[in-house]
Amino acid sequence: MHLTDGDRAMLDGAKGAAPQLAMQILVRMAEVYGADELMDITQAHIDSTIYLGDATLEFAERLAALGAKVAVPTSLNVSGVDECGWKDWAVPADWAAKAARQMLAYERMGAVPTWTCAPYQTKMRPSFGQQIAWGESNAIAFANSVIGARTERYPDLLDICCAIAGRVPAVGLHLTENRAGQLLLRLAGIPRALQQDDQFFAVLGHLVGKLAGDLIPVIEGVDVVPTEDHLKAFSAAVASSGRVALFHIVGVTPEAGTLDAAFQGRAPRQTQEITIADLRAARRELTTADGQPLDMVILGSPHFSVAEFVQLAPLVAGKRRHAKVKFLITSGRFMKEMAEKAGVLGPIVDFGAQITLDTCILASPMLPPEIKTLMTNSPKYAYYAPSLLNTRVTFGSLADCVRSAVEGRVVRDDSLWETP
Amino acid sequence: MNEVDSVDFVIRGRPIVAGSAEGEALVTHEALSFWGGYDFHTGTIIDKHHPLAGVSAAGRILAVPCSKGSSTTTAVLLEAVRAGTAPAAILTTEADSFFALASIVAGVMYGKSFPVVALESRDFDALESGTRLRVEPTGIVRRV
Numbered sequence: 001m002h003l004t005d006g007d008r009a010m011l012d013g014a015k016g017a018a019p020q021l022a023m024q025i026l027v028r029m030a031e032v033y034g035a036d037e038l039m040d041i042t043q044a045h046i047d048s049t050i051y052l053g054d055a056t057l058e059f060a061e062r063l064a065a066l067g068a069k070v071a072v073p074t075s076l077n078v079s080g081v082d083e084c085g086w087k088d089w090a091v092p093a094d095w096a097a098k099a100a101r102q103m104l105a106y107e108r109m110g111a112v113p114t115w116t117c118a119p120y121q122t123k124m125r126p127s128f129g130q131q132i133a134w135g136e137s138n139a140i141a142f143a144n145s146v147i148g149a150r151t152e153r154y155p156d157l158l159d160i161c162c163a164i165a166g167r168v169p170a171v172g173l174h175l176t177e178n179r180a181g182q183l184l185l186r187l188a189g190i191p192r193a194l195q196q197d198d199q200f201f202a203v204l205g206h207l208v209g210k211l212a213g214d215l216i217p218v219i220e221g222v223d224v225v226p227t228e229d230h231l232k233a234f235s236a237a238v239a240s241s242g243r244v245a246l247f248h249i250v251g252v253t254p255e256a257g258t259l260d261a262a263f264q265g266r267a268p269r270q271t272q273e274i275t276i277a278d279l280r281a282a283r284r285e286l287t288t289a290d291g292q293p294l295d296m297v298i299l300g301s302p303h304f305s306v307a308e309f310v311q312l313a314p315l316v317a318g319k320r321r322h323a324k325v326k327f328l329i330t331s332g333r334f335m336k337e338m339a340e341k342a343g344v345l346g347p348i349v350d351f352g353a354q355i356t357l358d359t360c361i362l363a364s365p366m367l368p369p370e371i372k373t374l375m376t377n378s379p380k381y382a383y384y385a386p387s388l389l390n391t392r393v394t395f396g397s398l399a400d401c402v403r404s405a406v407e408g409r410v411v412r413d414d415s416l417w418e419t420p
Numbered sequence: 421m422n423e424v425d426s427v428d429f430v431i432r433g434r435p436i437v438a439g440s441a442e443g444e445a446l447v448t449h450e451a452l453s454f455w456g457g458y459d460f461h462t463g464t465i466i467d468k469h470h471p472l473a474g475v476s477a478a479g480r481i482l483a484v485p486c487s488k489g490s491s492t493t494t495a496v497l498l499e500a501v502r503a504g505t506a507p508a509a510i511l512t513t514e515a516d517s518f519f520a521l522a523s524i525v526a527g528v529m530y531g532k533s534f535p536v537v538a539l540e541s542r543d544f545d546a547l548e549s550g551t552r553l554r555v556e557p558t559g560i561v562r563r564v
Contacts, residue, residue, distance in 0.1 A: 025524055032436055032520045047491060053460065055502040056495050059529060135491055155491035155518050157498065157525045243488060387468060388456050 001030055002037045010165060018068035022164035029158060035169035043126050044074040044163035045119050045143075047135025048156045049106055050363050051080030051099035059157060060105035063164070071166030074111040075124040077136045078303075078363045079103045082356045089356075089366035099364070111163070115358035116332030118232065118302040120147060123334075128254055131174055133162035137239035138232070138302050138380065144246040146231045148254040150174050153245045173246055179255060180264035181248050183212055187221030188273040195224045197416050198397045199283065202379040204274075205234035207282035209242025211272060218248045218262045219274075226252060229307055236302050237379035283417055286382040286395035292409035294394075295371045297321075297401045298385075300330035301360055301378040308398075309339035309348065315402045316351035322408030326371070327353040330360040362388055375404050429551075429563035431543040433511065437523040438557045439535035441509035442564065445551045446480040448472050453489030454496035463505030481553045481561075482507035483544060487518040497522035501532050509535040509555045513544050537561065 009015055010023040030038060051057060080099030081091060107113050114122050119134075120142050126132050126149040134140050134151040135158075143149040152172040154162060162168045172178055185208060187195075194200060208217050217238075226234070231252075238244040248256035256262035299308075309331075321327045329348070331339075336357060339345050348355075361367055362384055375394045376382055382395040396404070396412045404411050448471055452458070457467035463478025478500075487493050497519065500506035506526075510519045519536045527533030535555045539547075543561075547553075554564045 021528065025521075025528065028524050029517065029521055032515055032517050034515075048495065050492055050495065052492070052495050053499045053503075055499040055529070058502075059498065059525065062529065137491060153491060155493065155521055156495040158494070158521050384456065 001027070001035060003027070007038055007167065016067060018063055018066040019164055021063070021066060022068070022161035025158065025161045026165055026167060026169070030169035033169045033171045035171045037170050038167040039131065039170040039174060041072055041131045041133045041162060041166060041168050043072055043124070043130060043132040044070065044159060045077060045132070045134040045136060045139055046074060046106060046111060046159050046163060047077045048160050049077045049079050049102065050156065051102045057098050057102045060102045063160065064105040064108045068164050069110045070163040072163060073124065074163045075114040075119040075122065076106055076111050078117050078359045079115055080359060080364050082359050082364065085356055086364070086366070088354070090368040091364055091366055095365060109164070114332060114334060116303045116334065117360070118305065118332065121305050121335065122332070133159055133168050135159035138236035140245050141235035141239045141247065142232060144173055145235065145248065145253050153243070179216070179246060180266055181216050181218035181262040182269045183215040183217045184268035184271040185211060185217055185219050186271065186273050187219065188275050190221065190274070190276055190279065192223060194276070194416055195222065198399070199377070201226055201230040202233040202237050202377070203279055203283045203286070205237025206241045206286060206379050206383070207274065207278055208247065209238040209240060209244055212238070212242050212244050214243065215269065216246050216248070217244065218250065218256065218259070218268070220250045220259055222249050222252055227307070229305055232302055232305070233379055237383070240380045240383040280417060283395065286379055287393060288386045289373050289392035289394045289410070293373050294325050294375055294404055294408065294410050295373050296326040296328060297405045298328050298330070298361060298374050298376045298381055299378065299398070299401065301362070301380040303335060304329050304331040306335055306338040306342060309335070309344050310342060312398065313344040313347050315399060316353070317347040319351055319402070319406055321352040321405040324408050325405045327351065327405045328361070329353055329355045331355060331357060333357050361385070375401055375410055377401055431539060431546065431561050433537035433539040433543065433559040433561055434515070435535065435537050435557065435559035436515050436520045437533055437536040438559070439509070439533055440555060440557055441481065441535050442554045443479055443481045443508040443552070445483060445547055445549055445553050446472070446475065446477050447483040447547045447549045449485060451486050451488035452484050453487065453493055455490035455492035458496055458500065460496055460500040460503050460505055463500065477507045478505040479508050481509045481511060481555060483511040483547045485513045485544070486516045491518070493518045494522045494525070498526055498529070501526040501534070502530060506534060509537065511537050511539055511544065511547070511561065513541050514538060
């Protein structure tokens with residue numbers, strides 16, 4: 001592998017102990033990836049922030065103690081604790097203290113304390129064509145596909161090494177030729193009314209993730225203009241049910257102005273149709289609960305955006321959640337601040353909603369054991385909550401979630417989805 | 421099958437992270453996500469959808485085609501090394517970057533990297549759970 005003089009200086013320790021450690025790991029990994037050389041990045045997003053136990057903490061504190069500083073603008077993914085709100089929940093004090101130490105370690109490295117899994121909805125949003133090293137599956141899919149920035153799927157422990165070195169192995173989705181579509185998925189006779197539904201892109205993403213395998217999927221036949229939050233839900237779903245890091249939607253995403261552009265002029269390796277029956281089945285899979293009992297409505301994976309707060313406010317205005325049903329929104333400190341400025345938090349708080357910042361129910365042991373049934377509009381929460389939290393989940397629209405919270409039981413308007 | 425029963429069962433893999441290990445083989449043909457799939461406090465596989473659910477991989481030679489799912493798999497595996505509940509070695513069918521990274525960082529942090537060896541599919545298919553295996557730094561895997 002070819003290393004530049006700068007790479008060698010780092011590897012030899014001429015730039016300090018932390019860059020040396022980062023570069024040692026990076027060079028070993030470049031060999032595993034089969035890279036011929038490293039290349040520059042100009043931004044990073046760190047998923048290693050997620051506290052699991054002593055090893056993730058020791059890794060972060062070791063780097064910080066060596067004086068590690070990120071070499072490029074770097075955002076931070078969710079942490080293991082809401083520092084201000086954890087006492088309202090079931091988080092053990094020892095966990096909270098160690099997770100907070102891990103947060104501090106990454107802040108000491110000079111990263112921006114965004115503490116969100118939706119960094120693309122903060123001021124740290126990258127631009128088209130920008131070379132970046134991002135962790136967090138939904139963020140990787142969104143950055144590559146919706147923005148057209150370029151990142152590989154960086155795992156925990158490597159993302160921070162890339163940020164410290166400012167370098168990555170020159171492989172995979174960093175390179176134009178590896179970004180061409182491979183699998184063509186055609187929407188077959190999907191009515192516009194269904195495509196306009198709030199749940200459509202979440203359900204489609206769940207299905208595409210399962211169909212894609214290791215291929216880059218291209219979706220043809222979308223004839224609505226999805227909102228950014230619809231594409232966020234799609235990104236989260238496609239990276240939960242599958243391992244998709246890049247997708248193209250013809251006429252929607254920036255590298256897919258035409259079908260031909262999405263495939264870079266090549267022929268699809270495979271072609272498959274997506275029918276309304278496939279979508280109905282995919283939506284049913286996102287629900288594991290049966291019946292109407294409901295303990296909690298949970299929104300915000302990826303973190304609830306300003307636009308989503310704005311959308312929620314009129315739905316809950318003048319209403320109050322049922323006393324037995326908790327209503328939790330997970331978001332980032334930046335998004336909440338913006339929502340406050342937009343003046344939309346009042347009705348949401350009056351409704352009885354709680355807001356947890358900087359983490360989520362999957363990354364922090366928040367939920368007390370009596371919470372057994374959840375309802376969500378997030379395909380990522382719907383996918384992971386049953387196995388990670390041992391809860392049962394109903395997937396529905398935002399309006400369904402609000403109505404259920406008011407009535408104290410699961411109520412869903414299935415008319416668009418289940419009519420023959 | 422006869423090959424596996426023979427005492428001089430030897431296969432040659434590609435060492436992704438070189439090292440030595442010895443232990444009982446635990447073989448699966450389904451990919452595994454360690455995040456949400458591996459309890460690092462005990463070394464038990466906990467993914468309810470996985471055929472090895474409920475089985476401990478601690479100290480064993482885990483043969484799994486590749487990792488899947490969350491990129492936090494690497495951090496879970498590092499926790500397992502620190503807790504002494506990691507597999508003694510991991511045998512795969514492709515050069516798995518997540519397993520390799522966890523091993524490399526475990527070496528840097530705790531001086532405890534574990535061998536990660538990529539095998540040809542037909543060699544992988546010849547492995548059976550319960551066999552006692554030795555993994556050598558050259559990537560050779562032999563029955564002992």
